[in-house]
Amino acid sequence: MSAIIDQAAIKSSADEDGFVEPAERKIPKFVLTLISVFVALVLWEIAGRRVNPIFASYPSAIAVAFWELARTGALWSATYDSLRPFVLGYGIAILIGAPLGLLLGRYAVFEALFGIYVTAGFAMPLVALVPLLTLWLGLGFAVKVTIIFLMSVFPICINTWLGVRAVPKSLIEVGRALVAPNSVILRRIVFPATLPYIVAGMKLAIGRAVVAMIIAEFFTAISGLGAIIINSANNFDTATMFVPIVVLVVLAIGLTSFIGFVERKLAPWQAEIAGRNEA
Amino acid sequence: MGEVTLTNVSKRFNIRIDGQVQKVNALSHVAFSVADGELVALIGPSGCGKTTALRIIMGLETPTTGQVSVDGVAINGCGYDRGIVFQHAELLPWLTAYENVAFALEMKGVRGAVLKDTAMRYLDLVGLTKSVNRRPYQLSGGMQQRVGIARALAIDPKVLLMDEPFGALDAQTREQMQGELLEIQARTKKTVIFVTHDLDEAVLLADRVVVMRDGRVSEILNVDLPRPRTDIEAIRGMAAYADLRFRLWKSLHAPSVSTQKLESVN
Numbered sequence: 254m255s256a257i258i259d260q261a262a263i264k265s266s267a268d269e270d271g272f273v274e275p276a277e278r279k280i281p282k283f284v285l286t287l288i289s290v291f292v293a294l295v296l297w298e299i300a301g302r303r304v305n306p307i308f309a310s311y312p313s314a315i316a317v318a319f320w321e322l323a324r325t326g327a328l329w330s331a332t333y334d335s336l337r338p339f340v341l342g343y344g345i346a347i348l349i350g351a352p353l354g355l356l357l358g359r360y361a362v363f364e365a366l367f368g369i370y371v372t373a374g375f376a377m378p379l380v381a382l383v384p385l386l387t388l389w390l391g392l393g394f395a396v397k398v399t400i401i402f403l404m405s406v407f408p409i410c411i412n413t414w415l416g417v418r419a420v421p422k423s424l425i426e427v428g429r430a431l432v433a434p435n436s437v438i439l440r441r442i443v444f445p446a447t448l449p450y451i452v453a454g455m456k457l458a459i460g461r462a463v464v465a466m467i468i469a470e471f472f473t474a475i476s477g478l479g480a481i482i483i484n485s486a487n488n489f490d491t492a493t494m495f496v497p498i499v500v501l502v503v504l505a506i507g508l509t510s511f512i513g514f515v516e517r518k519l520a521p522w523q524a525e526i527a528g529r530n531e532a
Numbered sequence: 533m534g535e536v537t538l539t540n541v542s543k544r545f546n547i548r549i550d551g552q553v554q555k556v557n558a559l560s561h562v563a564f565s566v567a568d569g570e571l572v573a574l575i576g577p578s579g580c581g582k583t584t585a586l587r588i589i590m591g592l593e594t595p596t597t598g599q600v601s602v603d604g605v606a607i608n609g610c611g612y613d614r615g616i617v618f619q620h621a622e623l624l625p626w627l628t629a630y631e632n633v634a635f636a637l638e639m640k641g642v643r644g645a646v647l648k649d650t651a652m653r654y655l656d657l658v659g660l661t662k663s664v665n666r667r668p669y670q671l672s673g674g675m676q677q678r679v680g681i682a683r684a685l686a687i688d689p690k691v692l693l694m695d696e697p698f699g700a701l702d703a704q705t706r707e708q709m710q711g712e713l714l715e716i717q718a719r720t721k722k723t724v725i726f727v728t729h730d731l732d733e734a735v736l737l738a739d740r741v742v743v744m745r746d747g748r749v750s751e752i753l754n755v756d757l758p759r760p761r762t763d764i765e766a767i768r769g770m771a772a773y774a775d776l777r778f779r780l781w782k783s784l785h786a787p788s789v790s791t792q793k794l795e796s797v798n
């Protein structure tokens with residue numbers, strides 16, 4: 254925010270204090286990203302065309318397949334089917350993971366009692382539990398939500414937990430000196446101080462939630478984007494198989510930047526303290 | 533009312549360095565009392581336990597032995613009867629200057645228009661009217677410290693504890709803030725205990741100066757200069773002022789107890 258250049262100021266060459274703001278010479282970051290992506294796509298196209306289309310695909314073929322799926326509407330209904338359990342499972346993971354992490358970091362007894370399950374849950378190969386989960390919950394919506402929830406709750410929780418432990422004691426003491434009750438210290442001091450960690454956990458969890466979503470669609474009722482992947486793989490239609498993968502990657506990137514955007518709106522101090530908002 | 537008494541206060545920290553536990557006696561048998569409405573300066577070399585003493589009086593730290601009482605009642609943790617200005621401001625980085633002061637008032641249960649007026653009044657008092665909407669990292673060190681002072685004053689404690697409150701300020705702002713403190717104190721009759729490294733500040737502001745060394749009180753000096761001392765120029769010109777300053781300087785530079793012991797052994 255500090256580096257936004259006032260176009261008017263440049264034209265009039267000096268503001269009321271007589272300062273001339275140096276013109277921005279650097280290439281904007283998103284342009285660099287676009288160039289990088291473009292080069293990668295070109296290289297992929299060149300390399301992909303040399304390979305048997307059953308074993309690999311390349312951007313132009315994927316684009317054609319994308320158009321086909323989009324035209325028939327199959328892609329959109331599949332995306333919608335996939336996103337419903339994703340949003341719910343991921344959302345519940347945030348609502349449970351973050352408060353749980355706050356409690357684990359703040360209360361030693363709570364940490365001693367329950368911390369070990371969170372650590373274990375994070376390391377646990379959840380894929381192995383999927384058959385069991387389907388026995389309990391069936392093959393429908395509930396089991397998908399559960400799998401996505403279980404895969405994404407732990408990174409959020411553990412990050413929050415670590416974040417709380419990194420809060421400087423001196424900030425807590427500001428609350429203590431003002432005789433704030435523990436619950437108020439947790440809400441008004443520990444939570445904002447931990448927010449950057451919670452957001453980092455949420456970003457990490459996106460990747461795991463996407464994987465969980467596809468796993469759920471493979472191993473429970475085959476549906477959504479996962480179904481397109483499986484069906485086209487079975488038909489050796491590799492280009493079509495790549496379409497949902499690309500859609501998922503784009504969605505994940507979009508969601509990550511959205512969370513980053515919300516973070517900068519909610520917690521602008523963090524980026525500014527770190528000096529990341531400078532140009 | 534705001535009488536503070538320290539009886540036999542000791543504080544030992546156990547610090548772990550490379551797996552070995554070391555004992556640090558930050559305070560040893562400290563005892564002094566501060567009368568209601570009195571201004572007392574704590575002075576002494578770095579690491580002698582001034583901050584530790586202030587934190588114990590605030591209730592942020594529990595003494596290993598001894599106790600602190602305010603108006604004859606032993607303290608048990610923090611209370612609104614005491615307010616502290618930390619050595620390093622310690623503002624909440626996500627709140628603006630105004631919100632930091634408002635936070636303190638809110639914790640005390642102040643709400644609405646009273647909260648707003650009080651917060652603005654104290655920010656105005658420390659000369660930050662124009663910067664109320666800035667966050668701590670957008671303020672200079674001295675400005676941050678002044679927000680910390682406003683925050684402590686706003687909750688209107690009987691006992692004001694200040695840890696090098698004016699250390700980060702330029703000479704001119706410091707004198708201005710010293711004047712404000714004297715004025716507030718004269719008006720509200722608060723008890724003030726402040727830490728300083730500045731001999732002039734100690735003599736100028738305090739009724740008594742507690743000289744500390746190695747976690748002990750080595751001397752307590754009475755500053756019997758007339759009040760009000762708002763006319764700094766007149767005070768500085770007094771012979772008594774120069775004399776007191778010199779005595780304080782000598783007290784700080786006297787050979788320490790441990791060196792004396794060593795010398796007597798040799």
Ligand SMILES: Nc1ncnc2c1ncn2[C@@H]1O[C@H](COP(=O)(O)OP(=O)(O)OP(=O)(O)O)[C@@H](O)[C@H]1O
Nearest residue numbers: 545546547556558577578579580581582583584585
């Ligand atoms: N939390 C702590 N853990 C371990 N040791 C500590 C702690 N706080 C203070 N000490 C030790 O206690 C002693 C006194 O520290 P204190 O901060 O009270 O000094 P000070 O007089 O305020 O110094 P300065 O003028 O530099 O601020 C020092 O030796 C310090 O290392």
Ligand SMILES: [Mg+2]
Nearest residue numbers: 582583619695
């Ligand atoms: Mg100190």
